[in-house]
Amino acid sequence: METRTGGYLFLISSIIFFIYYTLWIIILPFVDEDNIMRSFFPDYQWAFGITVFCIILGASVVFVFISLVMITSDIKEN
Known part of the structure; x- marks a missing residue:
């Protein structure tokens, strides 16, 4: 529940x-x-700033996650 x-x-x-x-x-x-x-x-300019910040932050999290998965999978193979 x-x-x-x-x-x-x-x-x-x-x-x-x-x-x-x-x-x-x-x-x-x-x-x-x-x-x-x-x-x-708030001001109209904040709408685009917040959107750009969220896109950059989200892409960074995805790329860091993919990098960590690739690094850990390489360690497990050796």
């Missing part, structure tokens, strides 16, 4: 983040500057 609850929490948080990010990137540029909706979002 714990796994199912964790899965539901992860799914709900992912959906909420997707909706928030979609509103921030797609809808916010068409909203007036004095609208109250702008107070819920």
